[in-house]
Amino acid sequence: MNTYQRIVLASRPQAEVKPEHFRLETVAVPELADGQLLIRNHYLSLDPYMRGRMNDARSYAAPQALGETMIGGTVGEVVASRHPSFAPGEFVAAMGGWAEMAVSDGAGLRKLDASGVPLSAHLGVVGMPGMTAWYGLNRILDLQPGQTVCVSAASGAVGSAVGQLAKLRGCRAIGIAGGQEKCDHVVRELGFDACVDYKAGNLRADLKAAAPDGIDGIFENVGGEVFDAALARTNPFARVALCGMIAGYDGADIPMRNVxxxxxxxxxxxGFIVTEHLDCWPEGLAELGALVAAGRLKYRETVSQGLASAPEAFMGLLKGRNFGKQLVKLV
Amino acid sequence: MNTYQRIVLASRPQAEVKPEHFRLETVAVPELADGQLLIRNHYLSLDPYMRGRMNDARSYAAPQALGETMIGGTVGEVVASRHPSFAPGEFVAAMGGWAEMAVSDGAGLRKLDASGVPLSAHLGVVGMPGMTAWYGLNRILDLQPGQTVCVSAASGAVGSAVGQLAKLRGCRAIGIAGGQEKCDHVVRELGFDACVDYKAGNLRADLKAAAPDGIDGIFENVGGEVFDAALARTNPFARVALCGMIAGYDGADIPMRNVxxxxxxxxxxxGFIVTEHLDCWPEGLAELGALVAAGRLKYRETVSQGLASAPEAFMGLLKGRNFGKQLVKLV
Structure with a gap:
C-alpha cells in the first residue's frame, strides 16, 4: 500500500459536467511529518456545492484548483499518526477529498463515535447536510407549530431532514421532489404531510392543493421554477432559507420571476453556508445524532462503489438521479 | 363652496396607465355628522405604490375600488369640525385621496406643526417617503461607518433621503438615477459620493467604478436590471432593503437574474411596507424634522398645479419624469 488513487479536476466544465473533466490518478502515499496523520477514507460525500467549485468564478469559496484532488467531505479511519491527538483506529470526519487516503495536520477534523450511528451517517443526516437542515430551520425559518414549511429536493440529504425536523416542531411539512417514487417515500417513510412531483407538470396547482393555508417558510434547495412556485404560495411575512440553487449549477442563469x-x-x-456557523454544530449534531439513534430521524443513501465511480455518481446527483444522500464507498 | 372636485378610478389599466383610467368628478360637500371633520387638502402626494393599487391583484393591500376616490396621502387644513380633538385652522396629514376636500372621523390623522418645516415636506422627507428611507436604512440595512450603500431612484423622495441619512451615519452613498441632471443633483446638492446614470448605457461598469470596494447595503426602489447590477457588486453578507419595484408596476414581470x-x-x-411599522414613526419623524429644520437634510419637489393635473403628473412619475417628490398643489 505505497500508493493510493485520487481524482483531480482535469478541466473546467463550461456547462454540463462530463467524465473528461475528471482524471483518476495513482499517487504515492507520502511520508508523515511530525504533527501529521494518515486517514484511510471509508466514504466520500458527493454534494451539489462541488459543481460551483468547478467554475473559475467569484463565489464564497476559492475555486477548485486544476490538477488537484477534488474537494469533498469524507469519513475514515486513522491508519498512522505522528499527531499527539489522534491514534490509529480512531474514526474521523474530514475534508479528505475524492481520494482513498488523506494526510492531515488535524485541522478541521471531527472525531466520530462510531458506536451510536452508522459511519456513513456522519456525512449525511449527522453531518453537513443534517446541520444545513438544522441551521436553516432553527436559525432562519424559526417557524411556529402549525405553520407550513415547503422544502424542495425533499428526498435529498438536506430536504429529508428539513421536513422531519419541522414535523418534530409541530409544523406542517410540504415537499417538492422529482417523480412519484421519491414523493411516496417522502410522505410514507419520512412522514411529510404532502409531496408534490414537479415532473408531473402541474406544479403550481399541486402545490396549492398541498398547502391550502399557504406557505410560511421556504427551505430552498433548487431555485428556478420550483422556487417561483413556492413563492407564489407564500403568506405575508414568510421567510426563505436559501440553501442551494442546484438547477443553476450547470452554468445557465435561472431567473426568479416572482420578485x-x-x-x-x-x-x-x-442565503447561508452552514460551514460559516460552526458554533452551532455541537448543539445541532448532538440533537441530530440522538434523533437518529432513537429512530425518530430517518435517512436514505445512494452508495456507489469505488473511487472510480465518483464522477458518474456526481453527474447523476446533478440530474437528481440519486435517492437520498449520495455517497461513494471507498473501502 | 358646496361642491368639490375629486378623481376616481374609472377603469383598471392592463399595462400602461392612461388618462382614460381616471375620471374627474364634481361632488357635493357632505354634512358633517358628530365626530367628523372637514379638511381642505392643500397638497396631494403621488407615489409609485398607487400603481399597484390600480390592479385587481392579490397584494398587501386591497385594490383601489372602481368609481371611488383614488387613494393618496394629503396635507391640509381643518375647515369645519364636529370632532372634539380637531379645530378649524389646524393642519393635518391624512389619507385624503385625490380630492380637494376630505371628510374624516379622525382615524389615522397626524397633526402637523406648520411652523418648523414647510407643509408639503410632511408628504415627503418628513412623511411617508422619509420614514421609508429611515426605516429601511436603520432597521434593515443597519450599516457601519465606512460601509457602502447603493440606492436606486436616488433623486426621488425616498432615495434622496436614504443617501443623505447614510452619509450622516458615516457611510459611503452611491446613487443610481436616470439622466445626467438628476445624477449631478444627487452628488452636488445632496452630497452622495457618486451617482450612476442608468440611461447612459454602462450601468455595470459605471457602478463598479463608483463602488470600488463593493456594496454592503442595497436600498432597492426599482428592481429589474438596476437591481441585478447592484447585486453583482455586493460584498459577502450584504443586506437588501426591498422597498419598491417601480419598473414592474406596468404589469410586466421583471425577473431577477442574479439569484x-x-x-x-x-x-x-x-421586503417591507413602512406603514406596518408605525411604532417607529414618532422617533423617525422627530429626527427627520429636526434635520430638515437644521438644513442638514435636503429635498426637492416637483409640484403640479390643480387636481386635474394629477393623472398626467402620476403617469410622469411612473416614467421617472418627476425630479424629487411629486406633489399636486390643490389650493
Missing amino acids: RLLLANRITLR | RLLLANRITLR
Whole structure:
C-alpha cells in the first residue's frame, strides 16, 4: 500500500459536467511529518456545492484548483499518526477529498463515535447536510407549530431532514421532489404531510392543493421554477432559507420571476453556508445524532462503489438521479 | 363652496396607465355628522405604490375600488369640525385621496406643526417617503461607518433621503438615477459620493467604478436590471432593503437574474411596507424634522398645479419624469 488513487479536476466544465473533466490518478502515499496523520477514507460525500467549485468564478469559496484532488467531505479511519491527538483506529470526519487516503495536520477534523450511528451517517443526516437542515430551520425559518414549511429536493440529504425536523416542531411539512417514487417515500417513510412531483407538470396547482393555508417558510434547495412556485404560495411575512440553487449549477442563469412577491408579502430571505456557523454544530449534531439513534430521524443513501465511480455518481446527483444522500464507498 | 372636485378610478389599466383610467368628478360637500371633520387638502402626494393599487391583484393591500376616490396621502387644513380633538385652522396629514376636500372621523390623522418645516415636506422627507428611507436604512440595512450603500431612484423622495441619512451615519452613498441632471443633483446638492446614470448605457461598469470596494447595503426602489447590477457588486453578507419595484408596476414581470448571488454572498433581503411599522414613526419623524429644520437634510419637489393635473403628473412619475417628490398643489 505505497500508493493510493485520487481524482483531480482535469478541466473546467463550461456547462454540463462530463467524465473528461475528471482524471483518476495513482499517487504515492507520502511520508508523515511530525504533527501529521494518515486517514484511510471509508466514504466520500458527493454534494451539489462541488459543481460551483468547478467554475473559475467569484463565489464564497476559492475555486477548485486544476490538477488537484477534488474537494469533498469524507469519513475514515486513522491508519498512522505522528499527531499527539489522534491514534490509529480512531474514526474521523474530514475534508479528505475524492481520494482513498488523506494526510492531515488535524485541522478541521471531527472525531466520530462510531458506536451510536452508522459511519456513513456522519456525512449525511449527522453531518453537513443534517446541520444545513438544522441551521436553516432553527436559525432562519424559526417557524411556529402549525405553520407550513415547503422544502424542495425533499428526498435529498438536506430536504429529508428539513421536513422531519419541522414535523418534530409541530409544523406542517410540504415537499417538492422529482417523480412519484421519491414523493411516496417522502410522505410514507419520512412522514411529510404532502409531496408534490414537479415532473408531473402541474406544479403550481399541486402545490396549492398541498398547502391550502399557504406557505410560511421556504427551505430552498433548487431555485428556478420550483422556487417561483413556492413563492407564489407564500403568506405575508414568510421567510426563505436559501440553501442551494442546484438547477443553476450547470452554468445557465435561472431567473426568479416572482420578485414582486418578495415585496408584496414582505418576505425575509437569507442565503447561508452552514460551514460559516460552526458554533452551532455541537448543539445541532448532538440533537441530530440522538434523533437518529432513537429512530425518530430517518435517512436514505445512494452508495456507489469505488473511487472510480465518483464522477458518474456526481453527474447523476446533478440530474437528481440519486435517492437520498449520495455517497461513494471507498473501502 | 358646496361642491368639490375629486378623481376616481374609472377603469383598471392592463399595462400602461392612461388618462382614460381616471375620471374627474364634481361632488357635493357632505354634512358633517358628530365626530367628523372637514379638511381642505392643500397638497396631494403621488407615489409609485398607487400603481399597484390600480390592479385587481392579490397584494398587501386591497385594490383601489372602481368609481371611488383614488387613494393618496394629503396635507391640509381643518375647515369645519364636529370632532372634539380637531379645530378649524389646524393642519393635518391624512389619507385624503385625490380630492380637494376630505371628510374624516379622525382615524389615522397626524397633526402637523406648520411652523418648523414647510407643509408639503410632511408628504415627503418628513412623511411617508422619509420614514421609508429611515426605516429601511436603520432597521434593515443597519450599516457601519465606512460601509457602502447603493440606492436606486436616488433623486426621488425616498432615495434622496436614504443617501443623505447614510452619509450622516458615516457611510459611503452611491446613487443610481436616470439622466445626467438628476445624477449631478444627487452628488452636488445632496452630497452622495457618486451617482450612476442608468440611461447612459454602462450601468455595470459605471457602478463598479463608483463602488470600488463593493456594496454592503442595497436600498432597492426599482428592481429589474438596476437591481441585478447592484447585486453583482455586493460584498459577502450584504443586506437588501426591498422597498419598491417601480419598473414592474406596468404589469410586466421583471425577473431577477442574479439569484445565485443571494446565496453566494449570503445576502439577507427583506421586503417591507413602512406603514406596518408605525411604532417607529414618532422617533423617525422627530429626527427627520429636526434635520430638515437644521438644513442638514435636503429635498426637492416637483409640484403640479390643480387636481386635474394629477393623472398626467402620476403617469410622469411612473416614467421617472418627476425630479424629487411629486406633489399636486390643490389650493
